[in-house]
Every structure is written in structure tokens, then in C-alpha cells.
Amino acid sequence: MKQCKMRVTENVPLAKNTWRLRLEGPCAVSRPGQFVNISIPGFYLRRPISVCDAERERLTLVYKLVGGGTEAMSRLRAGEELDLLTGLGNGFDLTKCGERPVLVGGGAGVAPLYLLAKELLRAGKKPAVCLGFNESAEIFLAEDFHALGLEVLVTTVDGSSGLKGFVTEALSRLADAPDYLFCCGPLPMMKAVYGAADCPGQFSLEERMGCGFGACMGCSIETKSGARRVCKDGPVFERGELLW
Amino acid sequence: MVNTSVDLAGLRLDNPVIPASGTFGFGYEFAELYDINILGSISLKGTTLAPRFGNPTPRIAECTAGLINSVGLQNPGIDAVLSEELPRLAKVFRKPAIANISGFAIDEYVTCVEKADKAEQIGLIELNISCPNVHNGGMSFGTEAKSAYEVTKAVRAVTKKPLFVKLTPNVTSIVAIAAACAEAGADGISLINTLLGMRIDLKRRRPVIANVKGGFSGPAVFPVALRMVWEVYEAVKLPIMGMGGVSSAADVIEMLLAGATAVQVGAANLVDPFACKKIIESLPAEMEKLGIESLEEIIGGAHNG
Numbered sequence: 001m002k003q004c005k006m007r008v009t010e011n012v013p014l015a016k017n018t019w020r021l022r023l024e025g026p027c028a029v030s031r032p033g034q035f036v037n038i039s040i041p042g043f044y045l046r047r048p049i050s051v052c053d054a055e056r057e058r059l060t061l062v063y064k065l066v067g068g069g070t071e072a073m074s075r076l077r078a079g080e081e082l083d084l085l086t087g088l089g090n091g092f093d094l095t096k097c098g099e100r101p102v103l104v105g106g107g108a109g110v111a112p113l114y115l116l117a118k119e120l121l122r123a124g125k126k127p128a129v130c131l132g133f134n135e136s137a138e139i140f141l142a143e144d145f146h147a148l149g150l151e152v153l154v155t156t157v158d159g160s161s162g163l164k165g166f167v168t169e170a171l172s173r174l175a176d177a178p179d180y181l182f183c184c185g186p187l188p189m190m191k192a193v194y195g196a197a198d199c200p201g202q203f204s205l206e207e208r209m210g211c212g213f214g215a216c217m218g219c220s221i222e223t224k225s226g227a228r229r230v231c232k233d234g235p236v237f238e239r240g241e242l243l244w
Numbered sequence: 245m246v247n248t249s250v251d252l253a254g255l256r257l258d259n260p261v262i263p264a265s266g267t268f269g270f271g272y273e274f275a276e277l278y279d280i281n282i283l284g285s286i287s288l289k290g291t292t293l294a295p296r297f298g299n300p301t302p303r304i305a306e307c308t309a310g311l312i313n314s315v316g317l318q319n320p321g322i323d324a325v326l327s328e329e330l331p332r333l334a335k336v337f338r339k340p341a342i343a344n345i346s347g348f349a350i351d352e353y354v355t356c357v358e359k360a361d362k363a364e365q366i367g368l369i370e371l372n373i374s375c376p377n378v379h380n381g382g383m384s385f386g387t388e389a390k391s392a393y394e395v396t397k398a399v400r401a402v403t404k405k406p407l408f409v410k411l412t413p414n415v416t417s418i419v420a421i422a423a424a425c426a427e428a429g430a431d432g433i434s435l436i437n438t439l440l441g442m443r444i445d446l447k448r449r450r451p452v453i454a455n456v457k458g459g460f461s462g463p464a465v466f467p468v469a470l471r472m473v474w475e476v477y478e479a480v481k482l483p484i485m486g487m488g489g490v491s492s493a494a495d496v497i498e499m500l501l502a503g504a505t506a507v508q509v510g511a512a513n514l515v516d517p518f519a520c521k522k523i524i525e526s527l528p529a530e531m532e533k534l535g536i537e538s539l540e541e542i543i544g545g546a547h548n549g
Contacts, residue, residue, distance in 0.1 A: 001277065003518060039515070044462055045306045046515060069306075085517070208302040208452075210313060211514035215269055217289075217318045218304040220297065227297050227318060232273075 001087050001213055002027060006059065008080045011073075014062060016137040018108070019074050020052075023059045027084065030054040031091035032116035033184075033204055033236045036061065037212035039083040043069050046085065048212045048231070050184075050204075052111040052141075053118070059086070062111035062140065088212055089235045092116050092202055096238075097180035099125050101201075104193050106132040106167055106185025110141050112204060116182055117148055126150065127182070128174055132167025132189060136160035168196040181239075194244050204236045246531040247538040248524075250284075252506045253406035253431040253483050255340060255367050257284035260539060261496060261524050264487050264510035265290050265344035265370065265410075266315065270329040275336035278521050286333075287342040287508060288325070290372050291360070293352045295321035305443040305452035310462020310489070310511060312441050314455045317346055317378055322356045330365050340367020344410070346375055350398050361403040369405050370485075371396065371430075374412030374437035376459045386412045386437075389424035396428035408485060410434035411476075413465075418472050419479040426480045433476055434485040434508070436469045462511040463489040470502050477503025477544055493523050493530035500539060501546040 006025035014020040030036070030051040036059065037046040047069050053060035063070055076082070094116075101120065103113045110131050120127050129145045129152045136156055145152045153170035154162030163169050167189060171178065181201030183193050190203050207230040210218035214232030221228055223241040228234060248259040263271075265287040274280050298318030305312040319325065322345075333341060343360040347353040353371065360366050373386035373395055385391045386409075396409055409425040411418055413436040422433045438459025443452040451457075469488020477484060486504030490496060491512040499507045512519035527539075536542055 001517070003516075043306065044309055044511075044515060045304075045311055208304050210304040210311060211267075211517070213517055214273055215267055215517070216304070216313065216514050217266070217269075217298065217315045218313060219301065220303075220315075220318055221301070222297055 001085055003083070003085055005081050006084055008076050008078050008082065010078060011076050015140040016135070017065045018138065018140050019063055019065065021061045021063065021073065021076070023061070023082065024057055026057060027059060027086040029056060030059070030087055030115070032094070032119050033091035033112050034087055034089045035212070035235065037085040037088055038073070040069050040072050042072060045210065046212060047073065048088070048209050050112040052114050054115055062108065064108040085213060089231060090233065092182055092204070092236050094119055094123055096200070096202070097125065097182070100176070101125065101127045101180040101182055102130060102171070102174065102178035103127045104130045104167055104171065104181055104183040104185070106189040107134070107138070109185030109204065112184055113182065114141055114144060117145060117150060121148060129153070130167050130170035130174070131155070132170065132185065134158065166192060168192050171196055191244050194239065194242070201239045202236050203239065203242060205230050205234050246528045246536065247540070248527050248531070250505055250540050250543070252485070253368070253408070255285070255406060257506060259284045259524055259527060260500065260504070260506040261520055261527070262287055262342065262485065262506055262508045263513055263520050264508035265372065267510045267513040270325070270333055271341065272332045272336050274517065277517055280337050281339060282524050283339070283520055284506060285339055285342050285367065286337065287344050287370055289319055290317045290344045290346045290375065291319050291322050291325050291356065292317055292346050293322055293356045295319065295324065300454040302452060302454055303458070305458065307441070307443065307460060307462065307464065309464035310460055311514070312443060312453060312458040312460050313438070314453045314458030316455070317375055322359045326359060326363055330363055334365055341365055342368045342370050344370045344372050346372040346378070348378070350395050353395055354398050354402055357399045358402045361405055366405065369403055369407050370434055371399055371407060371409045372437070374410050376412065376414060376438055376440045376457070386421060387415050389420050392421045393424040393428045396425045396430050400429035406431040408432040408434045410437055412437045413468060413472055414440045419475050422476045422480045426482050430482065432483040432485065433480065434487065435476060436465070436472050436488045439465055439468065461489065463491050465489045466495060470498060473499060473502045473504050478547065491519065493526040496523060496527065497530060497534065497536070497542065500542050501544070503544040503547065505543050
């Protein structure tokens, strides 16, 4: 974890209720699946946001408007300086999968899979990508995964784009049954994926956090090996750890 | 050179700044961020006899200038604290630490303190009779003078280490409770624990916290905490660890002027992991600005004249 100041270079709507924030400044480069905790002027607690993309001094974050804090975030302008804690959480472990893992994302949970896809490609692996959204207007990053040369299957609950149904529908349409999953999304979606695909994998969890770096025990979950903090021991947990 | 050192019931602290229980874990993880030996001491995560997972999530709700927590004393139990957590802390922290002990029955408090008493690393016991997040225990001991007296008296009998009792503000008269603890043989009083509060999610029309209510802390409670430190200082001749919303060196000095001998920093650690370091490093300049040569000389200073 590092505390650093970063400057907003871009803050734009990306899809329905979904914004992209680009930041520049000296920070710890994130591993895929890690997150940052941003201090928003006027709000006491920081806002934990997953890292969508990271280069040496650049961070790209994608966030959903879910309340007053993220709405205030959407009003940040280019040039403003923010106080961040970066490099939080364990991130995905890329060494555990084979050549063709499947990335399964739902809603805002799609964001961290982008950096993961890039790093997997760099490691000589070629993931397939299954993305689930509620409706066509919410779809984001699908084109970016395409641009990486990956097979991308998109589902929408209302059928307004791609396959109709939940992201588990996309999983069942893959040419080969997955032998390893990386999954991030809302809890009901991840539990459905957990139930639909009986293969090893890693699940990135979300929980309401106090500090985001392991001090307050606000985001604890019970796992097979006891109490774990989503922010510090997670957010990524091995399938075998989860009590689902 | 200003002098930041204080004597806390016989424990000499380099400075009065102590991270509050529940906001700093067992300390050692913060040693990855900075040398935690700069701290006056550390009040360790609230510990019970048996391991506890704590309450269901969500356990956290944001508020204006603070937060509500409903962690519910998650901890690995006193035996694991002594055999696993304290040795980890010993590798990175050379000073005596504070054991924060909670329980659900007097004999639990006693057994837990007996065990903590044997640990050389523990320089002071802080008896938590004020946790708002557990039922049939914690705060229920701290809301009546009689039960506060009984648990303090029972624990006093099993430890010679400095014994502080941490009090809840959720009472009619915190002074009466503090006086009962003093009579039972406490060496000092810690105050305040969190204020009972709640938030409602407007979209779901349900309480944010799974357990409905939780403990409110943060800068918003500082004036309440300060007032209670002031009152207890006037009524009880025991050293006080003041806490509640302390976020700056100026807040530390204000707490001392109200009557605190040492000051705990809680919620501030959760929004800035370097909060205690920043407060300690800015104390000398703040003292110089205010013409304070020694912190010990200003304890209770606002009561004079």
C-alpha cells in the first residue's frame, strides 16, 4: 500500500451510470484485481474502486454511480488532485491457471478483468471473456477486450444486446468447458457462476469497507480457513476457500 | 526542545498518542507503513476469552464527519492473541502495549485478564465495558455503576498492571460510572467508546448496518468526548485516556487541557493509515506555536482559574 496524490486527467461517462476516471501521478503499479481507496472531498470514508488498467504513472478506474460519494466523484474535473491509497488487496494470482482461462464479469465487476486480461496475454495465456450486463446501455469495455484479440461473449438480462440472460448463459456457450475461472461481479451473479461451472478459479468479492487496508475488520467474511478480511486478505479468494 | 513525554499511571510514554482499540489491529501490519515505535503505545484489538467472528456485514456506515461500525469484537481469542499476535507485534514494537479486554460475564473478564497479566509485553490493561455491538455483554457492564464496580473489582484482584476501564458515553451520567470504577480500584479511565447510532439506506428503506445499530465515531463526536473527559477529570482523581474523534495535534492538546493524560486516536486511522505518525510528528511544532514546553504541565490545564 502507498499513499499518494494523483491528478485527474479524464472523468467521463462510459455507459449508463458508469464512469471512467483516469489519474496520473506517482503510485504503486497495481496487480490485476487490486483496488485503490480514494478520498473524496466532503466525505469521511474513502471510496474503494477496483483498478481497470494501470501503467507506470497512470491509473484507469471504472466506477458505478451508487450513491452520494460516487456522484461527487463524477463531478471531479481534469486537473484536480486526489489523495489515494493504492495497491490495496491481494489481486488475482495468474500462475494458477492454464493457457485458456475464462474471465467472467458482471456489471462494474468487469473493470478489473481488463488489466487481468492484459497481464494474462503478457504471460502467454489467452483467456476467453464472458461479460454480463442488465441491458445494452450498460455495456462497457466489451470492445476493449475485442481489441486485445480475445473471444468475447456478452449477455444482457433483457436481451437488448448479445445473448439474452445471465452471464452463466455465455459460459454454457463456450466452445470448450472452462477449466479455470476468474470471476468478478455482484454476489448473486458470482454465486450463480460458482454453481454453474465446477472448475477451480478465483472470485473477487465486494463488501462495504471502513478502512480498505485491514485495520477495522469492517469487511470480514467467514471462509473455510476462518475469518478473512475482504480488503486485505482478499478481495480475491480461491474457489475452495468460499463457503457458498 | 519541547517535552512530549507523559506518565500514564506509572507507564512512561514518549508521547501521549495511542491508536485506539479496533482501529489498529494488533499493530504489526502498520509496521509495514512506518516505524510504529514512534507511538506512545498501542491499544490492541478488543479481545475476548473465546474467538469471535463478530457481526454480519454490512458492519460499516458512513456519516457526516464520522462512521458507524458494528464489527462486534471480531478477534481470535485471548490464547491466540498471546501465542500468535503478541509475538508478531514483538518483532516490530519494543514498547509496552495495551491489552483491551472484553467479555460477557465477570468470570470471562477475570480469566482473560489473568492470562493477559502474564504477558510481559502488556504494560496496561484496558477493560472494555462499553462495546455497543455485542448483546448481553460489553456495554451492559458499563451502563450501571453497580455492575461497573463489580467487574472492575473482580479484575483488580487478578492483576497488578495498571488497570484502565473504558467507558461508554451511552449513559445518563458517565461520572457516576467512572466514580464506581475508581472505588473498585481502577488506576485510570478510558473514555469515550462509540455513541450508539444508525443510518437508513434511502433506496432500500432498510438500516445500512446488518445489526441495525452500531457505534458512531469520528471528528463529529470530539466535542462530546471532550466534555465527558472534562467532567470525569473534575469528579475522579484518576488519569484519563481521552478519545473520540481526535484527528490532529491540536485535538491532542485540547484533550490534555480538558484533563486527559494520554489520547487515543481511532477513526482517523481508518481514513489515513499514517494519522498517528502525522499527529506525533506535528506535536512539537503545535506545542511551540502555543508556548507549551511540556505536555505533562498542561494536563487539566483548562480547569485552572
